Amino acid sequence: MSGAKPLPPVDDDTRAWWEGLHRGVLLLQHCRACGSVQVYQRAMCGCCLGGDLEHREASGEGTIYSFSTVYRPPSAEFKDDVPYTVVLVELSEGPRMLSTLVDMAPDAVRIGQRVQIVYDRVTEAITLPRFRPLASSATTP
Numbered sequence: 518m519s520g521a522k523p524l525p526p527v528d529d530d531t532r533a534w535w536e537g538l539h540r541g542v543l544l545l546q547h548c549r550a551c552g553s554v555q556v557y558q559r560a561m562c563g564c565c566l567g568g569d570l571e572h573r574e575a576s577g578e579g580t581i582y583s584f585s586t587v588y589r590p591p592s593a594e595f596k597d598d599v600p601y602t603v604v605l606v607e608l609s610e611g612p613r614m615l616s617t618l619v620d621m622a623p624d625a626v627r628i629g630q631r632v633q634i635v636y637d638r639v640t641e642a643i644t645l646p647r648f649r650p651l652a653s654s655a656t657t658p
């Protein structure tokens with residue numbers, strides 16, 4: 518299906534994140550020292566540089582902070598996907614993460630739209646987090 522597309526590398530810093538997504542769980546790193554919550558996964562806190570981090574399950578819900586619709590595929594592997602919308606989602610827990618939007622026409626996307634995560638298993642090793650409109654706040658054109 519999408520086997521030819523580039524896939525993110527999994528390393529020791531990000532393994533828990535990918536394993537969580539594989540199980541249908543979005544894990545965020547919480548810093549025990551300063552309380553910061555971060556995406557993406559790192560060996561240290563991006564705020565205080567401390568190393569005392571723990572994973573906590575996130576709600577998987579958030580709000581579209583910004584978006585851009587891609588009409589020209591970045592490479593040949595994506596030619597069947599355009600147009601698609603890249604979204605910067607502000608998670609309910611605070612941090613923002615980049616993803617793509619599904620189940621919504623590009624011209625219906627609005628900043629402030631409530632979204633929820635969907636788990637797109639693209640290979641046995643990689644499940645990508647994508648977002649779709651929250652059913653309760655979906656707008657019909």
Ligand SMILES: [Zn+2]
Binds near residue numbers: 550553564
């Ligand atoms: Zn910290």
